[in-house]
Amino acid sequence: MSSAVQRLARLSLLTGLLGGAAAVAPPASLAAELTSMEALGEALYFDQDLSANRTQSCATCHNPDFGFADPRDSGTPAGKAASLGADGRSLGDRNAPTAAYARFSPAFHVRDGKAVGGQFHDGRASSLKEQAGGPPMNPVEMGMTSKAQVLGRLKEKPDYVRAFVALYGAGVLDDPERAYDAMTDSIARFEATGAFAPFDSKYDRHLRGEYKMTPEEDLGMTLFFSTQFTNCNKCHQLARMPASRDETFTNYEYHNIGVPENAALRAANGSKKGFVDHGLLANPAVAGKKDKAQDGKFKTPTLRNVAVTGPYMHNGVFRDLETVIRFYNKYNSRTDAAQINPETGRPWGKPEVAANLSLTELESGPALDSRRIKALVAFLKTLTDARYEHLLEK
Numbered sequence: 001m002s003s004a005v006q007r008l009a010r011l012s013l014l015t016g017l018l019g020g021a022a023a024v025a026p027p028a029s030l031a032a033e034l035t036s037m038e039a040l041g042e043a044l045y046f047d048q049d050l051s052a053n054r055t056q057s058c059a060t061c062h063n064p065d066f067g068f069a070d071p072r073d074s075g076t077p078a079g080k081a082a083s084l085g086a087d088g089r090s091l092g093d094r095n096a097p098t099a100a101y102a103r104f105s106p107a108f109h110v111r112d113g114k115a116v117g118g119q120f121h122d123g124r125a126s127s128l129k130e131q132a133g134g135p136p137m138n139p140v141e142m143g144m145t146s147k148a149q150v151l152g153r154l155k156e157k158p159d160y161v162r163a164f165v166a167l168y169g170a171g172v173l174d175d176p177e178r179a180y181d182a183m184t185d186s187i188a189r190f191e192a193t194g195a196f197a198p199f200d201s202k203y204d205r206h207l208r209g210e211y212k213m214t215p216e217e218d219l220g221m222t223l224f225f226s227t228q229f230t231n232c233n234k235c236h237q238l239a240r241m242p243a244s245r246d247e248t249f250t251n252y253e254y255h256n257i258g259v260p261e262n263a264a265l266r267a268a269n270g271s272k273k274g275f276v277d278h279g280l281l282a283n284p285a286v287a288g289k290k291d292k293a294q295d296g297k298f299k300t301p302t303l304r305n306v307a308v309t310g311p312y313m314h315n316g317v318f319r320d321l322e323t324v325i326r327f328y329n330k331y332n333s334r335t336d337a338a339q340i341n342p343e344t345g346r347p348w349g350k351p352e353v354a355a356n357l358s359l360t361e362l363e364s365g366p367a368l369d370s371r372r373i374k375a376l377v378a379f380l381k382t383l384t385d386a387r388y389e390h391l392l393e394k
Contacts, residue, residue, distance in 0.1 A: 034159055034160075034162070034163035034167075035163075035166075036167070037167050037168075037185065037186045037189045038186070038189045038190050038192075038193055039190075040160075040163045040164070040167060040186040040190075041185075041186035041187040041188065041189045041190030041191070042190045043160075044058075044183055044186060044187050044190075045057065045058045045059055045187055045190055045191070046058070046059045048060075049153050049156065049157075050136055050142060050144070050150060050153055050154075051086035051136070051141075051142035051143060051144065052086055052087070052142065052143035052144055052145070053086055053087065053143070055086050055088070056085070056086035056141070056142050057142075058099075058132070058135065058187065060072075060083075061083045061096040061135070061141070062096065062098070062099040064195070066308065066309070066388075066391065067098050067100055067305035067308045067309040067384075067385070067388050067391070068098045068099040068100040068196060068305075068309075069096060069097070069098045069099075069305075069308075069309035070083045070095075070096040072084065074091055074268065076091065076264075076268035077264045077267070077268060078091065078262065078264045078265040078267075078268040078269070078316070079264075079311065079316075079319070080095075080310075080311055080316065081095055081262055081264070081265045081311055081315060081316030081317065082094060082095055082096070082265055082269065082315070082316060083095075083096045083141070085138075085139075085140045085141050085142070085143060086141065086142050086143045087143060090139070090140035090141075090143075090269075091140070091265070091268055091269040092140050092141070092269065093265065093266070093269055093271060093277060093315065094121055094277070094314050094315055094316075095311060095312075095313070095314060095315060095316035097120070097121060097301060098301075098302065098304075098305055098309045099191055099196060100196050100197060100302070100304055100305055100385070101196065101197045101248050101302045101304045102119060102128060102131075102191060102196070102302075103128055103191060103192040103196065103197065104197070104238075104246075104248045104302075105117050105118065105119060105252050106118075106252060107126045107127055108123040108124075108125070108126040108283075108285060110285065110286065113291070113293065114253065114254075115253070115254045115280055115283075115286065115294065115297070116251075116252050116253055116254075117252045118252075118283075118299065119131035120134070120299075121279065121298045121299055121314040122279050122280050122282055122283045122298065122299070123254070123280065123283050123285075123299055124282075124283045124284060124285070126285075127188070128187075128188035128191050128192060129184045129185050129187075129188040130184070131188075132183075132184040132187040132188050132191070133180065133184040136150055137150070146176070147176035147177060147179070147180040148176040150176070150179070150180060150183070151173065151176045151179045151180070154173065154179060154183065155173055161173060164179070164182055167182075167186070168182040168185075197304075198385055198386070198387075199245065199246065200385055200386045201304070201382060201383050201384050201385055201386065202217075202381075202382035202383075202384070202389075203221075203379075203382045203383050204245070205386075206382070207245055213379075213382065214378070216374070216375050216378040217375075217378045217379050217381075217382050219372070219375040219378075219379075220372075220375035220376045220377070220378045220379025220380070221379045221382075223368075223372055223375060223376055223379070224236075224376060224379055224380075225237070229365065229366065229368075229372075230365045230368070230376070231361055231362070231364045231365040232376070234361045234364065235250070235251055235253060235255060235300045235361060236249045236250055236251070236300065236303050237249065237251065238250060238251055238252070248302050248304060249302050249303035249304060249383065250299075250300045250301060250302045250303065251300060252299065252300060253299075253300055254279075254280045254294070254297040254298060254299055254300070255297055255298070255300060255358040255361065256279070256295070256296035256297045256298070256351070256353055256355075256356045256357050256358055257328075257357070257358060257362060258331075258351035258354075258357050258362070259298075259313045259314065259315065259317060259351065259352060260317060260348060260349025260350060260351060260352060261315070261317075261349060261352045262315040262316060262317040263349075265315060265316065265317075276352060276353065277314070277315065277352060278295050278296060278353065279294075279295070279296050279297050279298045279314070279353070280294040280295075280296075280297040280298065280299075281294045281295045281296070281297070292355070292356075293356060294356070295353050295355055295356055296351070296352065296353025296354075296355065296356055297356065298314045303380060303383055304383050304385070305383065305384055305385055305388055306321065306380055306383060307321055307377075307380055307381040307383070307384050307392055308384055308388045308391040308392060312324045317349075318343065319343055320342075320343065321377050321380060322342075322373060322374070322377050323341065323342055323343050325368070325373045325376050325377060326338070326341075326342060326373060327341075327348065328362065329367060329368050329373065330348055331359075331362040331363050332362075332363060332365050332366060332367045332368070333367035333368070334367075335367070338367070
């Protein structure tokens, strides 16, 4: 059994120790488990005591049983579009991206006017470590008020105290800044383990000669990697060889593809009338430059596990994967039917930010008929990690 699988097998045990429900009694101490920075990060990742009212952990919104995305319904007309905060009432404005394969995103940088990498939809966290530090003190997420408060929670558990000192040095828990830095470092190290990126989907097994694609899946794969029939790979292919064994299905660049406002989500979270999510332009590394060419752009997400991590787009505006393909197809098909959102029966909503649309990428392919759209969906389903294949719609 791999170390990654062993770690995942311990999750129910860890959850029981850290305050959640567990089917088995936790050990008297986790001291024997917390012997590496990764193992400490694993415990922290599932620790609900790191939220203000002790009800939410990293795993709540990035659940390992659901593609490291958030499977919860908000109980509002917005459905699963955005995650509820630890208080059970606060609702964000963006869909929680999967944490799977996130470690492959390069550090955020802008070169020749083009932004690449980082974490979150707008890249505002340069690294996994920086990203891990955001949710605990976000008032609409885990809701902690200060690093000192987080430190207090850490010191409640003797096993944590022993592990932090052993792994990060004497005095690490005497200073809130140093303790918070160590906490985020260990969480990031856990998120960089193979548990988050197994590369064992049907697509990966196909590359290894262990799985034969169905005719529909094979057609979808041909279309996806084609430079003639679709434009998918312009943004969703990192390596230039289709047979790459470490393909993450994103080039980590930023684009405005004309996603409409999620009106149901805005109504549910109480956004002020006229509020606009400017995406990349709100990133502190970009905002100060007032570069309007970045307005409305969002990071190209990985397509790994995309079939089981909906809803889709940065604001969760589309429920179904096929709807996403049809949304892209509207740029290349001028038929009346292609201009209708199948989920609403009405025309596609206007782009929230109409400027800077990536039309070079969006309009560079021919129109797709329903057979090819469904084939693309079938191929995208093959990007599902083996442990999530049971979540696929039958």
